[in-house]
Amino acid sequence: MTREEIQSEILRIFKEEFEITNPGLDENLTEKYDFDSIDALDLLGEIETLIGSSLTREEKKASMEIRTINQICDYIEELAEKRPL
Amino acid sequence: MENRVVITAASAITPIGHQRQEIIDSLVNGVSGVKELRDDRLLSGYVESKVFGTVTVPMEFDFERKFRKTMGPVAYYACQVVKEVLEAAGLDNAFISSGRLGVAFGSTHGSPTVQRDIYRTFFSNSREGFSSVGAVDYLKSMVHTTAVNITKMFGITGRVISSSTACTTSSQSIGFGYEAVKYGLQDAMVCGGADEYDTTTVAVFDNLLACSTEFNHTPHLTPRPFDTKRDGLVVGEGAGALLLENYDLARKRGAPILGEVIGFACNNNGGDLILPNMNGITETIRLGLENAGIGADQVDFVSAHATATKMGDVAEAMAIFRALGDSPLVTGLKGYMGHTMGSCGVIETILTLYMMEQGFVAPTLNLDEVDERCAMIRHTGTLRESRIRTAAIQNFAFxxxxxCLLIRDFH
Incomplete structure (x- = not known):
């Protein structure tokens, strides 16, 4: 997947699953959209579906500091380096 | 110091209607909310009882996702009736979040629909299925899911009481809420209960041979409290909420007062966990009268628990006669909608408030011929114009x- 494809999929997930439409790529999702820890865990489930494999415990822990769409895309790209997407 | 406790708002979602006027119309016109059991592709094909007290009114829950995400169906019901109660009461947001308003709300199971989905994952034998257990499934299915979704949605920061005692869940909510306001622990309490459509409850009672089975093709004719042809209870769904307030504070803010809670009693039979117990019920009513500081002669209406089981109705009728005599009118409101489980106490309280306000007493639906073993009390056989001044609302649970709640008219 290209960066653009990843970003497009993440924005789709945010619209369909979290009812957040077109957030700014560097906006703090927690501060601006009340995106909380429960949402973050649900997002990890969506990412697992997107990449077609389960995340390890360490990979999940590594996601906890993520706050923006761009950081989510970075995170998925890092996951992609360890497994084919 | 003891405070007087008044009811300043009420709302219910029931098999016989959602809003106040729909419910009153159903009571006046003898409309039943019992329907054929829906096919759930799991249990409905095995249970013998094919009837259910069903909420059929279409409802749109316009809750934001940040609230919806931790709700199963039971919490939707709970938050909807509380939303309507808070809107009707006109409490300002500063008071709601002041810590002086608490919540007493419960359900029988949390959300059985969500629990069923979790079990499906457990037994799917699939590793992929594991990830389908969502982060919020516990929040949706835990026993106090109704109470805490209410606190979250409305920003309530006071006490939380979440009883889960099956059929006495919401009567305990009202009773414990009443005590919290009476003794000055809170200025107001949102009280109630809810239960969603659930066939596992039908299966449980069906296996105990306690469910109605003879009227599967004529659902509106069952349950039949106190009737010779009664053949068991009908499980139902619904929700109800009341706002209880310190009388002085309610009067100060000019709140409309629907009724006053003057007494509450709760006890246990101290033995069998299933069988009804005449002595236990009698004692509850007597304790309720003592708590209210009134004599039996002051009670002019009884909302009986009356699930329409063979033994339960007889034990209750005998207990009513022993504690209150044959003067008060007695109605089994479950005849209209079945047994709405955790919400039955609050729904039956709200229906009683509506009858107090409107000056009528609804008859026990489907009571065509009183069982002679239940005949010692004064059954409401037909719709009556009658002023209820003091009502006893009784509920009993597994x-x-x-x-026993004692409610007084305030009009």
Whole structure:
């Protein structure tokens, strides 16, 4: 997947699953959209579906500091380096 | 110091209607909310009882996702009736979040629909299925899911009481809420209960041979409290909420007062967890009168628990006669909608408030011929114009729990 494809999929997930439409790529999702820890865990489930494999415990822990769409895309790209997407 | 406790708002979602006027119309016109059991592709094909007290009114829950995400169906019901109660009461947001308003709300199971999905994952034998257990499934299915979704949605920061005692869940909510305001622990309490459509409850009672089975093709003719042809209870769904307030504070803010809670009692039979117990019920009513500081002669209406089981109705009728005599009118409101489980106490309280306000007493639906073993009390056989001044609302639950609420007219 290209960066653009990843970003497009993440924005789709945010619209369909979290009812957040077109957030700014560097906006703090927690501060601006009340995106909380429960949402973050649900997002990890969506990412697992997107990449077609389960995340390890360490990979999940590594996601906890993520706050923006761009950081989510970075995170998925890092996951992609360890497994084919 | 003891405070007087008044009811300043009420709302219910029931098999016989959602809003106040729909419910009153159903009571006046003898409309039943019992329908054929829906096919759930799991249990409905096995249970013998094919009827259910069903909420059929279409409802749109316009809750934001940040609230919806931790709700199963039971919490939707709970938050909807509380939303309507808070809107009707006109409480300002500063008071709601002041810590002086608490919540007493419960359900029988949390959300059985969500629990069923979790079990499906457990037994799917699939590793992929594991990830389908969502982060919020516990929040949706835990026993206090109704109470805490209410606190979250409305920003309530006071006490939280979440009883889960099956059929006495919401009568305990009202009773414990009443005590919290009476003794000055809170200025106001949102009280109630909810239960969603659930066939596992039908299966449980069906296996105990306690469910109605003879009227599967004529659902509106069952349950039949106190009737010779009664053949068991009908499980139902619904929700109800009341706002209880310190009388002085309610009067100060000019709140409309629907009724006053003047007494509450709760006890246990101290033995069998299933069988009804005449002595336990009698004692609950007597304790309720003592708590209210009134004599039996002041009670002019009884909302009986009356689930329409063979033994339960007889034990309750005998207990009513022993504690209150044959003067008060007695109605089994479950005849209209079945047994709405955790919400039955609050729904039956709200229906009683509506009858107080409107000056009528609804008859026990489907009571065509009184069982002679239940005949010693004064049944409401037909719709009556009658002023209810003091009502006793009785509920009994598996586990031997009994409650009696005493409500007084305030009009």
């Amino acid at each position: 586990g031997g729990v009994n409650t």
